[in-house]
């Protein structure tokens with residue numbers, strides 16, 4: 271029987287690439303997103319490639335939604351093995367522009383969504399009586415400070431802390447918890463960030479992207495597939511003896 275993975279935020283960008291990569295690795299995949307049309311379109315592509323995929327609409331900020339996606343995934347495929355807490359939002363907030371609303375939304379989705387995802391997946395693994403893998407999306411912005419990303423960066427630092435903490439709490443149940451920390455990945459999110467930073471400075475889009483891209487040692491932006499390859503490792507057996515870790519996939523940027 272195929273192993274089963276659930277990926278949140280799978281309608282575009284990194285989540286879409288992870289879903290497709292895990293399908294190629296032999297997983298049955300549940301694609302979760304806020305906009306059903308988008309996850310359905312990706313699920314259809316996977317089905318057309320002879321894959322097993324379902325699409326589920328959910329808001330990861332809502333605990334009940336997240337528990338329900340895990341239950342639906344199990345009900346459909348009959349097992350549950352890997353949870354990828356990938357969905358996130360990235361407000362661009364110079365420190366003087368941070369409002370309670372911006373802070374709360376990012377906390378509810380990025381931090382809350384990750385915690386509910388860990389709770390729901392670990393509960394299911396324990397009920398099934400077998401091991402499982404939980405993989406969380408942090409960021410290079412969760413390892414170092416990025417100007418204009420105070421709120422976003424705070425959520426991504428938090429996700430690394432949650433990863434380390436829950437790895438220790440869940441180890442006795444055979445559950446591993448790791449995080450991936452992409453650098454600058456060409457997705458709708460990153461394009462929005464670059465555009466907003468450029469707009470605030472009265473500069474063109476290319477200038478906005480350059481603010482993030484100029485220190486990449488490998489001298490190229492990353493593609494969603496670069497990240498999906500590392501998540502494939504975290505989801506597969508070769509990472510079985512690894513837990514509580516944050517895998518940096520930034521082309522040599524943070525520690526330049």
Ligand SMILES: NC(=O)C1=CN([C@@H]2O[C@H](COP(=O)(O)OP(=O)(O)OC[C@H]3O[C@@H](n4cnc5c(N)ncnc54)[C@H](O)[C@@H]3O)[C@@H](O)[C@H]2O)C=CC1
Nearest residue numbers: 279283284304329330357358407409452454455457458459
């Ligand atoms: N693009 C980049 O350069 C980087 C991205 N990341 C992280 O990787 C993850 C994926 O990022 P991208 O693919 O770039 O973003 P994206 O914005 O292109 O895609 C994220 C997806 O998550 C969904 N989503 C957002 N809030 C949701 C919610 N409450 N419930 C359900 N779905 C929700 C969105 O609808 C979207 O389909 C995020 O956690 C992001 O913070 C980390 C480092 C760099």
Ligand SMILES: CC(=O)C(C)=O
Nearest residue numbers: 360409410411453482
């Ligand atoms: C979006 C993000 O995580 C960046 C710029 O590191």
